[in-house]
Amino acid sequence: MTQIPFSRVRHLRLVVLPALVAVGLSACQFGEKKIQFTEEVQFASGETVKVDRSIRGKALREIGGPGGWEPTYMSLDITARKTPDAPPKWESFDGLLPILFDRDSNNGEWALLATFYTCEPWYQLGRPKLPYAEFRVRNGQWQRVDLSSQWLGREANVFTGMKSSGEPKLLTLAEKKRRNSDPAIAREYLKIVDHWSTGC
Secondary structure, three states, X not given: OOOOOOOOEOOOOOOOOHHXXXXXXXXXXXXXXXXXXXXXXXXXXXXXXXXXXXXXXXXXXXXXXXXXXXXXXXXXXEOOOOOOOOOOOEXXXXXXXXXXXXXXXXXXXXXXXXXXXXXXXXXXXXXOOOOOEEEEXXXXXXXXXXXXXXXXXXXXXXXXXXXXXXXXXXXXXXXXXHHOOOOOEOHHHOEOOOOOOOOO
16 A cells, blocks of 8 residues: 655645655655654653654655655654653654653653554554544553543644754754744644544
């Protein structure tokens, strides 16, 4: 099945995450692309942590088209603050992209919400009503759980608009805010929405 690349642009939900994928033919080569950087993430409590992001994807190129990326691996890991209660590295080999990372204010559990680029991960998730999968750290491991309504309306705090050419060594809160201010970005990439429609 052919993968449909994604975009954060509002009307192209299944067309390609812009910066990760919107590359010109001259810059796009077949093969695997790797992007690594550190990102500042602010929790609801106001605390800011640094996480290491690692992304791998296969470059795609269509005749007469701009090309894109099919994600093959994503990870998020707190490395600047290794404490006994720090969560393990979160990883996906299924095309999922972290969008919200925090602790549950009710019980202190680490939680991560992920979204996706193409239809295939959505199918594999069981075609959920909303474009997210929630994971919690339980028994020392990330485990998928039902999406909690407590996250609805929360602003995303993990960046989803990575440039295919790479990111600065440190992606700051200010830079994320600036880049997320584009009015063309679909709202489900900026906050956890309570309704959504898919083109899959």
